[in-house]
Amino acid sequence: MSDDISFDSEGLNIIVADDSSAVRMAFARACGHSPVPLSVTEAHDGMDFAEKFRNSQFDLAFIDVIMPGMSGIDALAQARSAGVKTFSVLMSTNVTDEVMQLAKKLRAYDFLRKPFTPIDLANIINNYLRLRQGIGALIVDDSSTVRRVVGKVLESSHFGFRISDAADGETALRMNADSAPEIVFLDINMPGLDGIATLKRLKENATPPRVVLMSSEQSGDKLNEAFEAGADAFLKKPFYPADVDGVLHRLLGLNPPYLTKAA
Template identity: 45%
Template sequence: MIEAEDGEVCLKLLGEQRFDMAFLDVHMPGMTGIEALCRARQQGNQTFVVLMSGQPKSEIVEIARKLEAYDFLAKPFPGGDLIAIFKTYERLVQPVRALLVDDSATVRRVISKIIDQSIFRVTMDEAGTGMQAVDLCDKGRYDVVFLDMNMPDIDGPQTLARLRSKNPNVRVVVNSSEPEENVLRRFGNQRVEIFLKKPFYPKDVDRAMRTVFDLPTPYRIETAAPAPAA
């Protein structure tokens, strides 16, 4: 653990050393934590950052999001919040082996690029049919399967049933352009971890992965409203 007493020292350390994580107070003497993070990001620093403040105003929290701080903690915070942050970081740095199942090569290419932009470290195999997905799962285990609903041989529910017959614990993200209610109804009593409606984006993938791995949602804080204009 290395400590910094103000924003300038913080920025200097971030530029000179590699850190796995950084917890930055918003309010520090001289340069603020927000300013230090902004300059660090401009310099290309991608450290996993959590910002902290005793007065988490909504506009400050929004800036933190734009600067890609992973989370924002309101002081004082319980030790459980820190444990959850550490648990999240441990999962983020572990490789995730995923299988993408979709009959369209173009769609697979687009979704693969989106998943590549996730904060999770995902390595991807692809299947163009449900049976190809079953065959690939016979050969190796996947942490998560991104499963399309409609395919030419066996559909999403049939594919999931076959995957679960071999691995009951397989975690599945169902994606479709159809309404969620209609899609999940076709899966009946089969467990689906989360549904993503096409088109979706990297932040949606992050949300899905947090659900799959039972990680807490960041930015669950109550913010003070902005001061009224004079």
């Protein structure tokens, strides 16, 4: 990503929790390079952060892992237990496998390694703004159970979705014509108009959606046919929110989070 990043945003409220005043000052300077207006609240330890995080609304939280009184991990865990779903990024100079696993369990979006640069911060903010916009998604599968499960997986992703669903290819084509979803999650094996045929019809549109194929099988011949017909990605059932996040960062051209790259 280049240095001249532009955002269309009314501004963001963020909280930075770190016991080092030098790090907080460095963070404030980094924020000053962002073209997005940022209102920054500082917390000097884990307890201070926990209180401010609980009593105020923030768009993003940047949390140091090691702080006196209460660690960043414990403070985020406490907030998650209280139902706080704020988009959160953990920070540290050292990254261990244990911390990485805890970060994923607590639904942290990313891990910002110190020392960070203004561009590191800008990348995270850029991703946040895109994720916040929401994505129109159409789930196509002849099984109502699968459609429901996939819907729950999408809702648990870091991305926001406007979800609709269809039980067959013909219905999917009509819904695509009516609402033009950005992404179609399409089962390969369906009765009637199967996934490959539906994919080919979807890709005939002047502005075709991105199509993510789904299947419990991974047949090489069928997948080759699908990608030749214009499929954008493939997810093997069952898949999980992290799998969806990984695919969508790639399809939307977003810099992948460190947590994803280190998985």
